[in-house]
Amino acid sequence: MRFVFKRSYDDDIKLFKHKMRAFYYLLLLVLMLSLPLFLDSFFLGEVTYVLIFSIAGMGLMLLTGHTGQVSLGHAAFMALGAYLNVIMLEKGVPFIISLPLAGIITGIVGAIIAFPVLRLHGIYLAIATLAISVLTEDIIVIAEPFTGGVVGLVAPQIDIFGYNIDRYSTPIAFYFLVLFITLFILLIYRNLLRAPLGRAFIAMRDSEISAQAMGVNITKTKMSAFAISCAITGLAGGLLGHFAGAFNHETFNLILSIQLLLMIVIGGLGSIHGAFFGAILVGFLPQIIAMVRDVISNSFGVSSLAIPGIEVGIFAAILVVMILFEPMGIYGRWIKIRTYFELFPFYRKNMFKRQKSYLKTERMK
Amino acid sequence: MSLLSLENVTLAFGGLVAVNNVSFHVGEGEVFSLVGPNGAGKSTIFNLISRFYSPQRGDILFANNSILKLRPDQIPSLGIARTFQNIELFEQSTVLQNLLVGRQRHRKSNMFSEMFFAPFVRDEERRHRQVVEEVIDFLELQAYRDKYIAGLPYGVRKIVELARALASEPKILLLDEPASGLSLEETNDMIFWIEDIKKQMKITVLMVEHDMNLVASVSDRVLALADGRELAIGTPKQVQSHPDVIKAYLGTSTVGNIDG
Numbered sequence: 001m002r003f004v005f006k007r008s009y010d011d012d013i014k015l016f017k018h019k020m021r022a023f024y025y026l027l028l029l030v031l032m033l034s035l036p037l038f039l040d041s042f043f044l045g046e047v048t049y050v051l052i053f054s055i056a057g058m059g060l061m062l063l064t065g066h067t068g069q070v071s072l073g074h075a076a077f078m079a080l081g082a083y084l085n086v087i088m089l090e091k092g093v094p095f096i097i098s099l100p101l102a103g104i105i106t107g108i109v110g111a112i113i114a115f116p117v118l119r120l121h122g123i124y125l126a127i128a129t130l131a132i133s134v135l136t137e138d139i140i141v142i143a144e145p146f147t148g149g150v151v152g153l154v155a156p157q158i159d160i161f162g163y164n165i166d167r168y169s170t171p172i173a174f175y176f177l178v179l180f181i182t183l184f185i186l187l188i189y190r191n192l193l194r195a196p197l198g199r200a201f202i203a204m205r206d207s208e209i210s211a212q213a214m215g216v217n218i219t220k221t222k223m224s225a226f227a228i229s230c231a232i233t234g235l236a237g238g239l240l241g242h243f244a245g246a247f248n249h250e251t252f253n254l255i256l257s258i259q260l261l262l263m264i265v266i267g268g269l270g271s272i273h274g275a276f277f278g279a280i281l282v283g284f285l286p287q288i289i290a291m292v293r294d295v296i297s298n299s300f301g302v303s304s305l306a307i308p309g310i311e312v313g314i315f316a317a318i319l320v321v322m323i324l325f326e327p328m329g330i331y332g333r334w335i336k337i338r339t340y341f342e343l344f345p346f347y348r349k350n351m352f353k354r355q356k357s358y359l360k361t362e363r364m365k
Numbered sequence: 366m367s368l369l370s371l372e373n374v375t376l377a378f379g380g381l382v383a384v385n386n387v388s389f390h391v392g393e394g395e396v397f398s399l400v401g402p403n404g405a406g407k408s409t410i411f412n413l414i415s416r417f418y419s420p421q422r423g424d425i426l427f428a429n430n431s432i433l434k435l436r437p438d439q440i441p442s443l444g445i446a447r448t449f450q451n452i453e454l455f456e457q458s459t460v461l462q463n464l465l466v467g468r469q470r471h472r473k474s475n476m477f478s479e480m481f482f483a484p485f486v487r488d489e490e491r492r493h494r495q496v497v498e499e500v501i502d503f504l505e506l507q508a509y510r511d512k513y514i515a516g517l518p519y520g521v522r523k524i525v526e527l528a529r530a531l532a533s534e535p536k537i538l539l540l541d542e543p544a545s546g547l548s549l550e551e552t553n554d555m556i557f558w559i560e561d562i563k564k565q566m567k568i569t570v571l572m573v574e575h576d577m578n579l580v581a582s583v584s585d586r587v588l589a590l591a592d593g594r595e596l597a598i599g600t601p602k603q604v605q606s607h608p609d610v611i612k613a614y615l616g617t618s619t620v621g622n623i624d625g
Contacts, residue, residue, distance in 0.1 A: 009494040012461070013487060188480045195479035195486055196465075196472040196493075203455050203466045210453035213415055214533065215441035215470035224476050270457060 002342065015190055032179060041171040045243075048171070050283035051178045052239045053260075055185055057267065057275030059232030060260050062189065065269040066198070067225040068205030070122065073129030074233050074260050076136035079252035081106045081234025082241035086153045087146060095158045103235035110230025111223045118222050133257045140249040152248025155241045167243055178239055185232055189272055192228070201225055205270075262315070266322050268329025277330035281318070286311050328352075367426075368393045368569050369414070369445075369537055374423035376406075376413060383409045384420070385593035391537070396563050396570040398580045400604070401590035402613055407573040408450055409593075411541050414571075415447055416440050427537075441470040444536030448526045448543065450573075454514045460525050461510050464500060467532030468493040500531045504558065520551045527558070537569040538562065544576045552579055559583045577605065589613070 004011070004018050016022035036044055060074050081102045088098035117128045140147045147153065158165040158177070165173045192198040200221050203211035212218055241247055259282060267278025289311055326333050332352075340347040367390035376384040384406045391397040399407045412418045414425060416437040425432050427443050435443075446467070455463050471493065474486045501507055504524050509517060514525065523543065530538055543559070544552045556579055562568050563583070574580050580587060581601040589596040589604050591613035597604045604610055 009491050009498075010487075012494070013490050191480055191482040195482065195490070196469060196474065197476055197479050199458075199462060199466050200469060202458055202462070203469075206455035206457055207453045209417070210449060210455075211466070212417075212437045213441065213447055213449075213453075214466050214529070215438050215472075216466075217436070217438045228476070228480075 013194060015194075029183075036172040036175060041168075044171050044175050045167065046283065046287060048167070048175045048178050049243060050279050051175075051182045052236050052243055053263065053279035053283050054276045055178075055182055055239065056233050056236035056260055057263050057279045058185055058189055058272060059229045059234075059236060061264050061267075061269075061272065061275040062192075062201070062232065063225055063229035064261065065264055065271065065274065066193070066205060067201040067222070067229075069222065069225065070126040070261070071129040071229075072126045072254075072257050072261060073132035073136075074229075075252045075254065075256035076133045077106050077110060077230045077233040078237030078240060078256065079136055079140060079249075080109060080230075081237030082155075082247060082252070083140070083147055083153065084234070085238035086155050086241055089156050090153075094160075096160055099235065099238045102238045103231045106234025106237070107227040107231025110234075111227035113230075114223045114226030115219075118219060130254070130257070133254050137249045137253055140252075148248065150248055152246055152251070153241075154246045155244070158242060167245065174242070178243075181235065181239065185235070186272065189232075193272075197221070197224065262319055266319060266329055268331030268334075271329075271331045273331040273334070274329050277334070281330065282315075285315060285318075289314060367391060368428060369571065370426045371410070371413075372424045372426065374410075374413060374420045374425060376409060376418055376420045382593050384413065386423070387590070387593070387595055388423075389588050389595070389598065391569060391571050392585075393569055394563065394567060395585040396559060396572065396583050398572045398574055398584040398587045398601075399590060400574065400577070400580055400587055400610075401596070404592070405590040405613075406593040407590060408541055410590075411447060411539050411571075411573060414440070414445065414539060441533055441535075444534075445539065446530035446533045446535035446537075447539035448523075448530050448541050450541040450545070452519075452522045452526055454522055454526060454529070456515045457513065459511050459513055460501075460506060460517075460528075461497065463514060463525060464497040464529050464532045465493055467529040468496065470533050496534060497532050500528045503531070503561070504528045519546050520548065523547060523551075531562070531566075531568075535568060537571060540570060540572040540574070542573055542575065544574060544579045552576060555579065556582050577601075581605070 002018065002020070006012065016025065035047060039047065056074065056078060059077075060071060063069050063071055063074075084102035084105055085098050088101065089095060093101070113132060117125060120128050141149055143149075158174070160177075163173075164170065165177055167174050192201075200211065200216045203214065203216055204218065204221055204225075208218060211221075237252070240251075244251055263278035263282045264274055265278070266281055267276065268274030293310075322329060328335075336352060339351065370388075370390040372388050374384055374387050375382065387406070387410065389397075399410060401407055409418065413420055414432075416432065416435060416439075419433065427445065432440065432443065455466060458466075472489075474483070474489060478486050501510060504527065506521075506524065506528055509521055509525070514522060517525070523546065527540070527543060530540075540559075544555050547555060559570060559572070559579075560583055563570060570583075572580075572584070584601050586599065587601050587604040588598045589607065589610045591609075596609045596613055597607035599607075
């Protein structure tokens with residue numbers, strides 16, 4: 001068991017709780033930086049894919065996990081980011097400007113869309129954002145002059161000051177680019193959470209009425225949440241465009257929206273870790289299934305075990321099991337395991353059992 | 366000098382007149398209590414001051430300015446802080462984080478400076494923390510500082526809510542049933558705290574409370590309400606022995622005392 005003795009207020013402000021934890025994250029960073037040394041380009045590509053999904057997951061986590069606004073339309077914002085980025089690149093805007101700008105414009109669009117849907121809560125907000133996702137697919141097809149319609153767009157090579165980055169020809173450079181952006185977004189996210197705005201997000205999630213009574217401007221704060229969330233998701237979309245190489249309206253369909261939401265739920269709502277855990281699961285699951293299938297068919301001499309829909313089935317099964325047994329997601333389970341070892345042998349089974357919650361003030365609106 | 370005043374305020378929900386032509390003035394530095402049976406309109410008056418409701422008639426003045434044009438989230442910036450009858454804390458946050466939300470009205474940084482955690486944001490955070498720590502010391506919440514609300518007992522939650530309101534450094538504190546659900550000792554603590562809030566912190570208190578012991582010990586003046594109307598106003602003793610008040614509580618005028 002570790003006791004952290006706090007000596008100044010900064011101990012609660014700084015990014016890492018204690019030196020050991022900072023060291024663990026440093027180790028993780030070193031591992032991530034050295035991955036290209038022992039992974040071939042295929043697996044490096046998979047890790048890049050997971051990182052891109054982590055960015056999108058962070059975007060949605062901010063909105064759904066920390067602000068409590070469910071969105072089933074985040075694929076739309078990924079699409080917007082991807083299309084804006086490529087359209088700007090085709091117009092000759094350098095990548096180093098086009099990608100951030102795509103994110104920023106997506107954020108602004110997100111804030112504008114947030115305005116009319118602000119009054120909606122829970123399931124109604126989910127339906128409204130679902131509609132946005134469905135609409136976006138159609139708009140992409142209709143706006144053919146810009147988006148290429150059903151043919152889609154091809155993402156050109158990334159050019160940063162004359163240095164060319166491409167997923168296939170320079171997978172390592174592309175990996176480092178995505179890793180850098182992931183770390184950047186991660187830092188911004190962490191900063192927000194330890195600042196007044198992040199606290200306002202969480203306050204709004206837990207009790208809108210009392211957040212308001214403490215001086216949180218609900219409209220403005222929700223719009224900021226949408227803006228930041230959509231901007232991050234737009235960035236992820238831009239990167240996914242480059243990762244996919246070519247994309248059309250089907251790349252960003254409704255399934256992607258649902259996948260993003262499931263990802264953060266399985267990962268653990270309300271924690272940044274959850275976005276990463278969820279992305280790892282969603283990103284690697286198809287590969288793991290494929291590998292297990294190969295092993296089984298090779299060792300038992302079965303010619304083909306390709307069962308249609310097996311991925312979706314396993315994914316759904318994991319979701320059901322998660323919701324039944326671990327509503328806090330993978331991160332919640334991780335915390336429990338960590339606490340078990342930290343407190344060994346004093347861990348009690350009902351340590352994380354939720355206390356009964358007390359009656360809430362009836363909503364006044 | 367009156368800090369907060371209601372002037373002929375009327376609010377009806379359909380046919381139900383929740384607050385009927387109520388006027389009162391809360392003077393600076395006093396502890397003013399609203400009492401009355403259930404449904405008398407006490408909490409509704411709080412929600413009117415918080416601007417969750419708008420009155421159909423009348424005006425609400427704070428430091429001689431009408432607050433009816435303000436949004437609910439602008440009320441705290443005037444220096445009005447409140448607690449809720451059925452605790453409205455942020456369950457999935459620690460006590461410390463809850464109290465820091467109370468500092469929201471003093472937020473000077475914007476979204477962009479916070480994203481990059483500019484040095485002045487850090488300075489602000491330290492300053493917020495210092496005020497919060499003073500409140501924690503005052504209400505003896507040190508042991509709960511890093512505990513999540515979801516795991517705290519009811520009595521502590523009540524105190525955390527009071528602490529969160531105090532953390533905003535208000536001019537007037539609106540307490541909605543601060544002693545409901547508290548044990549005898551906890552209620553006695555509450556009496557001391559309210560007295561200290563008044564005397565040491567010089568904060569005006571407007572309170573809704575059913576516990577007549579608490580009301581009688583701390584209040585300078587009491588307003589009794591029933592069915593949205595004013596019944597009596599005066600010192601706790603005067604109000605407790607007022608025949609209309611006794612009638613409202615007990616339905617008869619033959620009983621002399623409604624203590625407890």
